[in-house]
Amino acid sequence: MAENALIIGAGISGISCAITLINKGFVGQITIIEQGASHKARLCSVDSMGICTNCSPCKTISGFGGSVHYGDTVKLSCFPSGKRLINTLGGSRSEEFQSLALSYFSDDVLKFITPSKENSLFIEKEYPISILHSKKAKGILDEWCLKLSNKPNVKVLFNCEVTNIEKQNNTFSVSYKEKREHKEIYADTVVLCMGRAGFRKMKQFAREINIVSKPPQVSIGFRFMMPNYILQEVCNIHPDFKTSLNHNGYKYKTFCFSAGDIGGRIKHANHGGFMLIDGHSITDDETPSPLSNFAILSQLRDSSGNFYDYDWIENNVILPYIELNTTHKGKPVLQSYNDFKVGKVTKLSNEHLAKFNSQIYGVGNLASLIPSKEQHIGFCNSLEELITEFCRISEIKEPLSNVLAQISVLGLELESLWDEIELSQDMETNIPSLFVTGDSTGIAQGILQASVGGIAAAYGILKDSL
Numbered sequence: 001m002a003e004n005a006l007i008i009g010a011g012i013s014g015i016s017c018a019i020t021l022i023n024k025g026f027v028g029q030i031t032i033i034e035q036g037a038s039h040k041a042r043l044c045s046v047d048s049m050g051i052c053t054n055c056s057p058c059k060t061i062s063g064f065g066g067s068v069h070y071g072d073t074v075k076l077s078c079f080p081s082g083k084r085l086i087n088t089l090g091g092s093r094s095e096e097f098q099s100l101a102l103s104y105f106s107d108d109v110l111k112f113i114t115p116s117k118e119n120s121l122f123i124e125k126e127y128p129i130s131i132l133h134s135k136k137a138k139g140i141l142d143e144w145c146l147k148l149s150n151k152p153n154v155k156v157l158f159n160c161e162v163t164n165i166e167k168q169n170n171t172f173s174v175s176y177k178e179k180r181e182h183k184e185i186y187a188d189t190v191v192l193c194m195g196r197a198g199f200r201k202m203k204q205f206a207r208e209i210n211i212v213s214k215p216p217q218v219s220i221g222f223r224f225m226m227p228n229y230i231l232q233e234v235c236n237i238h239p240d241f242k243t244s245l246n247h248n249g250y251k252y253k254t255f256c257f258s259a260g261d262i263g264g265r266i267k268h269a270n271h272g273g274f275m276l277i278d279g280h281s282i283t284d285d286e287t288p289s290p291l292s293n294f295a296i297l298s299q300l301r302d303s304s305g306n307f308y309d310y311d312w313i314e315n316n317v318i319l320p321y322i323e324l325n326t327t328h329k330g331k332p333v334l335q336s337y338n339d340f341k342v343g344k345v346t347k348l349s350n351e352h353l354a355k356f357n358s359q360i361y362g363v364g365n366l367a368s369l370i371p372s373k374e375q376h377i378g379f380c381n382s383l384e385e386l387i388t389e390f391c392r393i394s395e396i397k398e399p400l401s402n403v404l405a406q407i408s409v410l411g412l413e414l415e416s417l418w419d420e421i422e423l424s425q426d427m428e429t430n431i432p433s434l435f436v437t438g439d440s441t442g443i444a445q446g447i448l449q450a451s452v453g454g455i456a457a458a459y460g461i462l463k464d465s466l
């Protein structure tokens with residue numbers, strides 16, 4: 001059995017891996033290196049209507065909890081959401097690890113809503129979803145932090161960024177930066193769980209130490225924001241309305257549905273030079289939002305159907321996006337849906353921009369970031385098809401044009417930026433004792449899926465003793 005384990009990233013998968021090692025009696029040293037701060041020191045100025053101060057690393061996606069920002073609501077989507085992770089782990093192990101992961105999130109019985117296909121022809125998968133109130137989610141992070149800090153064989157190093165990994169014989173030599181000081185640590189087992197904030201570093205490590213992987217399958221997306229009443233009933237039948245549509249040879253998927261009684265909040269994640277947005281439901285009734293939102297994503301492929309490589313995406317999507325917001329470069333851009341459809345920049349007043357609770361948004365033609373005209377048309381067709389269905393569900397009798405006129409488009413979203421790592425059923429790479437979990441694997445995203453992956457890696461580390 002390994003004598004010590006080094007976990008890089010204190011996000012959901014890293015924490016779940018550490019908790020599992022402890023619960024299963026691992027007696028060696030467990031060190032977690034996290035580039036961000038502890039969970040209570042992760043305030044984002046944009047969340048309180050301020051200007052983004054370009055924190056490095058971004059506090060929304062870095063620190064204890066990773067992409068689960070202290071104070072946000074958590075949506076847990078059970079399998080078969082995250083099908084590729086099931087394929088890696090095997091059916092019965094994924095079920096076993098999912099039950100364990102759910103027990104980490106709550107000692108109580110979690111309440112689940114399972115959407116039914118009977119409610120809409122658009123519902124494809126019937127999987128249970130549980131929503132954890134922001135107060136509950138805060139309590140879980142507090143509990144996990146306490147559990148880890150109370151163990152004598154666990155050390156969590158905050159504000160330390162891992163910069164390099166090498167393997168010499170059977171030992172990993174890992175360099176990290178603490179403030180301006182460069183330090184080194186040795187470990188016989190390493191678990192990489194660096195999530196969104198670490199997507200570039202993950203690519204670098206994979207290249208430098210020859211981790212076998214496939215190129216990413218990146219999707220471009222836009223978030224559509226609208227008054228709550230349009231999505232109110234939809235959220236009651238499906239809190240995470242996932243569906244896919246096909247138009248003009250492209251596939252469009254809904255993503256991260258943030259709607260309901262108190263609407264959805266936009267989250268702003270700085271990826272180093274450019275900011276991507278995400279949605280979040282809010283169950284904190286002290287800060288209700290009048291707006292709900294969801295995103296539509298579509299994979300970035302060339303005319304022969306092949307995925308563009310990451311360099312192409314950097315040059316043809318990310319760099320033009322950085323230039324689109326002329327006041328705050330690399331920050332989100334807003335457009336009315338009707339202007340997005342015809343490719344026109346929207347003339348918005350400051351008062352209008354303020355409605356979106358942010359001083360960093362600019363106006364620009366988001367549609368110009370879509371590589372092909374057909375794919376742009378497909379985005380519009382998909383949105384209109386979905387809104388027609390949502391109006392049916394919510395019994396809205398207004399003409400479609402009235403509803404569409406109330407929709408704003410916000411960008412940019414980019415998903416699946418990670419290379420797809422080749423993994424064993426223990427989440428081990430081709431390099432013995434090097435494990436990858438969570439978003440960094442490039443095979444499944446999601447909070448519950450990250451936790452399941454972390455548990456599987458811990459079982460892999462303990463394999464000989466279990």
Ligand SMILES: Cc1cc2nc3c(=O)[nH]c(=O)nc-3n(C[C@H](O)[C@H](O)[C@H](O)COP(=O)(O)OP(=O)(O)OC[C@H]3O[C@@H](n4cnc5c(N)ncnc54)[C@H](O)[C@@H]3O)c2cc1C
Nearest residue numbers: 009011012013035062063066067162195198438439446447
């Ligand atoms: C705003 C937002 C809302 C979301 N909402 C949901 C939701 O409701 N439901 C859902 O299922 N999924 C949601 N997701 C996705 C989900 O949060 C992620 O899939 C999940 O957190 C991934 O866990 P992880 O451990 O892989 O990475 P993360 O949770 O992102 O953690 C990775 C950690 O690694 C650290 N790190 C990175 N590089 C280094 C380095 N070089 N050195 C040291 N530390 C490093 C980072 O600072 C970070 O703390 C959301 C994501 C975002 C951004």
